[in-house]
Ligand SMILES: CC(=O)SCCNC(=O)CCNC(=O)[C@H](O)C(C)(C)COP(=O)(O)OP(=O)(O)OC[C@H]1O[C@@H](n2cnc3c(N)ncnc32)[C@H](O)[C@@H]1OP(=O)(O)O
């Protein structure tokens with residue numbers, strides 16, 4: 001560690017800050033470190049107090065339930081109790097948010113939001129470029145059409161399947177007929193000439209022969225290339241239909257990555273800096289070819305009125321910082337304790353954002369056109385924590401000489417205390433808020449943890465149908481609208497966590513724009529392209545007029561605890577335990593052994609599920625809850641973990657880097673991490689998985705390092 005302004009800083013972080021992030025900003029390194037140290041001196045005690053408040057409230061809630069064991073749940077008394085302990089705060093007076101300089105992608109457009117783990121430059125670049133996506137590729141390469149066209153699954157062979165291709169082309173035409181119909185006739189009969197559209201959509205111009213259409217503020221590019229293999233088979237020469245897709249993207253430093261020390265943090269910050277400078281690139285081999293991926297250029301088109309039009313080539317980028325809980329050894333404070341990671345993230349990701357605002361990198365690539373830095377803040381619990389984030393961002397702005405409220409905040413509504421006090425949370429950041437998003441995965445984990453001692457919860461799969469969840473989703477939109485987010489900020493919905501089930505997504509995820517959300521999360525660029533179709537089917541801004549007129553669901557429904565009001569058959573218990581244990585092990589083994597924070601983990605039926613720390617929180621809390629209420633015994637859980645370790649080993653048999661767990665469970669740090677997550681789950685702060693994951697990942701790094709040293713010394 002090297003010393004800077006009384007802080008001991010990991011050398012790689014100090015060098016990153018001084019040799020890269022500060023370069024060209026005009027901020028002197030000494031001034032930066034002094035300012036950073038002053039922020040820490042001011043805010044670390046507040047951060048700690050807020051965490052202590054969480055613990056104190058949780059203990060009171062636990063006590064409430066324990067002292068009423070066996071009694072029916074009294075919602076009125078419970079709500080009153082939550083008010084008394086300050087868990088519920090008074091509703092603020094009516095107000096309207098007023099962030100300034102918000103990009104249209106956030107304020108006035110409706111479209112998919114992609115999330116991408118920050119540590120993977122190849123994916124990060126792909127995400128930034130996912131503003132435009134080929135509809136033909138998305139329909140051809142997935143199971144998207146299996147519902148309507150009886151296309152079986154995804155294509156297998158490498159050769160073009162003409163029959164499948166024809167069905168994709170027909171589906172593309174159907175989409176155009178529905179979204180942007182011609183004044184007369186069908187797109188299937190269009191010959192490539194002039195396109196007269198029905199009111200609601202406009203042809204805005206051409207790029208070469210390609211036609212650009214605007215509808216619901218989103219663009220569609222009809223690619224005309226009769227010389228291409230696909231265009232050559234088409235009477236209008238249409239080679240593709242390209243949709244404006246991932247309107248915004250979240251570059252994630254939180255639940256989808258494993259960053260436990262200075263080295264990991266610098267890798268993530270480095271990718272964010274590369275994006276903010278417009279200079280990030282990635283070189284890799286794909287299908288036997290060397291590929292260099294860089295950021296896409298904007299699309300310049302000749303407008304129908306003779307003026308040139310520039311359409312953004314890249315998704316508008318947010319960066320998700322971590323929350324208040326974790327500390328990181330990248331910086332040690334004067335008292336020897338670790339830096340709160342969320343404070344470090346705010347300072348350094350904003351410093352990187354300065355490169356975009358000051359245009360210090362590529363001259364052609366810009367993120368925010370309105371001069372904002374967009375930070376997503378996860379897992380905030382209640383208005384005091386939202387206030388804390390506001391204060392932190394004020395201080396970062398002062399450190400970086402930015403105008404007040406340049407740094408915008410996206411508030412994840414994913415903890416129960418935030419959902420229950422959402423208007424007050426929004427009020428606390430009213431001058432800089434640019435989104436609320438229902439992160440239902442974390443929210444489900446918190447639902448279980450908060451009421452851990454109220455009784456056994458319903459199985460994981462039933463959570464989605466519980467009254468609290470409907471109340472949570474609908475109240476979020478209603479409160480967002482009442483606080484003036486319409487036209488000023490995003491109201492967003494959660495992740496589609498089955499990346500390979502695109503037909504199901506097409507059927508289900510239209511519910512998000514229908515609910516009044518102007519964005520919703522998707523796991524991949526392909527999913528973004530397919531989900532973009534929903535925003536052509538639904539005019540979210542019209543939809544909101546009806547939603548705002550509906551009566552709001554009461555707070556009591558939100559606070560309804562999803563208790564299982566029945567006994568479970570032993571085979572149901574076993575199935576649920578197996579399912580959770582398998583998901584936990586499948587995810588954790590990659591996290592601990594390989595540092596992979598988000599992956600497709602096959603579930604017990606071999607359906608690939610996107611697993612991240614939030615889904616792990618649910619599975620581990622679900623088992624911890626059933627253990628606490630003796631729905632299952634410790635022996636049942638041990639048995640499930642052991643059997644599932646063998647199953648996970650088999651599922652990973654093709655991975656050359658995989659180290660099997662079965663047969664040497666106690667030697668496997670990953671297995672021990674999974675074991676702790678369950679058996680120590682009830683005692684984890686807010687049921688979070690980070691403390692144990694970080695602990696075991698650091699152990700793994702130490703073990704690897706020790707082995708390397710031993711190998712070197714033995715020659
Ligand atoms: C609760 C929450 O917090 S949700 C938010 C956190 N979750 C996420 O961030 C999930 C983001 N998604 C992902 O990380 C990935 O899609 C995964 C891990 C789920 C699946 O990854 P893989 O198994 O590698 O996907 P798959 O093999 O189907 O596709 C890989 C291709 O798709 C691209 N891709 C997949 N996901 C993404 C993404 N999120 N962003 C950009 N590109 C992506 C890759 O770049 C790759 O293409 P390339 O070869 O041209 O580079």
Ligand SMILES: O=CC(=O)O
Nearest residue numbers: 439440441442614
């Ligand atoms: O962050 C998203 C969630 O669902 O949790």
Ligand SMILES: [Mg+2]
Nearest residue numbers: 414439442614
């Ligand atoms: Mg979350």
